[in-house]
Amino acid sequence: MKSRNSVPPAALDLVDLARRREDLSPAPPARLERATLELSLDGRRELVVVTARDGELRVVTAEGATEGPFVEAALALLAGVGGSPARSESPSSPGTERPPPRLPSPLGDALEELLIAVVRSGIEAAPSSTAVREALEHVLREAPRPTPPGLGRALARLRRALADNDVDMVSRILDGGARLARDLREELPTAEAHRRIAAWTHRSSQRHPSTQSISERELVEVGREWLPTAGTGSLQRRYLVCTQTGEVFREERSRGEEASVGPCPRVLRVGLATLEDGPAPRRIRLLQYEVSPALDARVHERLAEMAEREAERVVEHYRQVVRQYPALAEPVAILRADGRLREEGDSLALADDGGALVPLHAPAGIPEVLRERFIDACWIAGRLTESDGSVVLDPFSVGSVEGSSSRVVRL
């Protein structure tokens, strides 16, 4: 090992710098329970969070990856093996690292311009900032036409988050946009980068395909809503539950575009469909299908069986999806109700058997409708979001039983 004195200080990392401290002395034994490490590797920076919970080690990057070079490096550092360039046997000299090849990307530039505009003006001032408004428009101009739903929806949510002073959501979306900008410039994007690009733009690459085909499935549409999106005005999202696996998919169409035909609710017998990798619920395109507008008793029973009963699992599902796609995640859940709607202050919540609650966070009027007509609903489906740090459900449909007939009702 070369003498430490021969390594320039700028090349030293935290570990080395800590070791060089002259006031270093044996410290009382402390228990490390969580560490957030900012690592630089091969010209890329990444944050890795390491936690110990119930005797288990959990490692995840800011992108949601649980394996890979950054995870290995974090574990190695904590375990005291491996090292920085300063501790390696053949350190590279400053200035000899070649940056990876970069492609020009107008969309990438626009995303970074948006990032800078928001951070400079601050979230509080951003809604009235001309620079932010122009930067948003610039992104839309540089985006593919028509605006991909992933990007459009992220920008619409960013606008909303700026208006709500929602630091969490703004940071996640801007960080996601910044990563996308880097990925778009890679001449040879990694599989991770392709996955990210596909999730935002719905474009799959041949080298790293991000779609898979499914066939012979029965899907039930349990909800349908129109969501604001930048570029195309609004996006209709249909939520389809697979009666075999219980997974929820989303089918999307912008105004003026075509998608599968049929009312909500409906039953689809799918001959062939494609699924995109991406945040749950995964995006589906129906290619061959038969549709029936009538839901029979068997389908209603299956929906009731598949509804989630435990609040903790709902929260964990939310956290998992958000970790994987912080900027794009809009997970959904179907929660068993069965007379478990409770009044919590001014609003409603769903309680599980243990009394844990999932609050409902619904637009004006919907809580009254639930109280008046669906207090004994069988299940409630909705999007999971956060409010005041807690996971909440924004409901879009209910399943209820009236007499001998069951029905699915849009809210």
Added chain:
Amino acid sequence: MSERFEPRVARLRRALLEGLGKASSAEVRQELRLETDAPDLEAARSLVQIVSACSVAVAGEGELADEERASRPPPGAPPEPPTSAADMSILGRMDADETFSTEDLDDVETLLGFLRAGSLRQRRAALGRLVAMHEDRELAAPDADRLADIASQAGDHALELELAEAREKLGGAGARAARQARERWAKLVTEVEEQVRAYWEGERSEEPLATMPGDDRAELFLRARQLPEMLVAHAAAVLEGDAGSGSQRELLSSIRHAGDPRLVPTLLTLLRQGGQDVAMEAARALRPIADPRVRPVLAEQYERSRHDGPKALIAGALGEHGDPRGREYVRSLLDRGETPVLEAALEALETLGAVEDTPRIAALLEHEDERVVHRALRALRRVADGRALSSLQKLARTPRGARHGAELDEARETILARVDLRGEEVEPEQTTALRTVEETRPALGGKRFAAWRSYAMGHLWLAFGAVERARRRLERAASLRPGWVWPHLVIGIAYARRRQHAIALSAFRRAIEVDRIRVERQPLAIRAAARCFLRRAEQVAGDGRVDVARGLVAEARELDLRRVDRALRFELERRWDALQRAV
């Protein structure tokens, strides 16, 4: 999160809130372990990366800092509506005091008054109370007859479902007709259900609601609240453009009076995202729906709307939901010259208008455009101020008034009922009917018998299917006995049944020329005539002759249609609106 990191992350979050421009950017860069002259892009990337990672790590389990919670804007509740000046009459008290309802009323006259002149909520409640009294045998026979009469004649589309149920319960000839209408409706529903199922399962290529006759569609949706779930879901899909057919506009105007809460999500979507025309129709369709989701979105869209037509109708819908925020705005539109804006304002004043609006609305009875006059009549009926009676009488005495005969009568009856509910009185001469039945001179004896004989022979030929021979006999009967309307009517009905509407039309016109009042007062006759006008208008409109179609519908609308099926009456109005837009 470790205590060492929490203050750091909190500082970074604050920097993101305040901006690098406000916060000391050097300090932020230091927090980010960057050089003080690091580019903004690098600082911004690091900042959002750290804040995002930390927020993701605690997603769903963290609490917002008090400072940050305080910086969030409060939830966007719609502004509370302004309060109206208190109306201490029974009408005002029923609106203002939710605990005061028609359940507290036993006086039949008062209840009938509410049924004629109240708001939609009041009319519904009054009808329910009267029917309950009838079922509990608390309603005297004459009162039950009056109620049955009102139930069969009231042109109250928004209340059609309740009126139809009332007609059945009240007994008599009206009950039989109501039961037959319900059975006919149920049969129609079964047919349409089958067609919808076949359509989605690929066995039928045409979307059923687009291809069915307009009055059948109107009849289907006047009882929308009793439709099976599948049909409502199908209608929602058509309206949202998910059915692969182009019939959204037709269907949207057909559901104007459906009043079904199951359509609320779709209508709210159309209100928010549709163009002006679509938003106006959506506002109309939302007006009669008593659902908690409606008012907040109407209020939000009222504040956002920039076009007068939709904004006025949204204001009118809010008025129906007890929110008068748009009243002053709608009143200001009465000074505008454009007919569509005036029409929308008058439509909104049906729910927002107050007695002080009467003079301005009454002045519009002299407007050159018939559409404005029509809307002004409806607004005056709903405002129902006694001062309007003299204006109505003035209009009735003009040739123009003849074209609005039925509306004038309805307006007068409603105004008198409301005046009574307020405990007021009007001048006796203002209570006289606005129109009188004209006497016809009887034919002389011998010719009368010959006319009867020809008439009978005409019926006989019709029984054998010899329509031409029948027509010659019936025309002879008519020539022998001028002023006898039935030969013309029989010719018209015979040709209409054979779908030869062009020929039937001329026969109905002759009947109307001979004895209009008698045609209007015969349910069989007026229904057949109105349907013939509508069918012929549909035919010529389909050939592209919109002006001719418009003239036909206008002609039909000038008749007294109170004895016509509600669905047919509604479809004529809807067709009229559609043809006006086609100008």
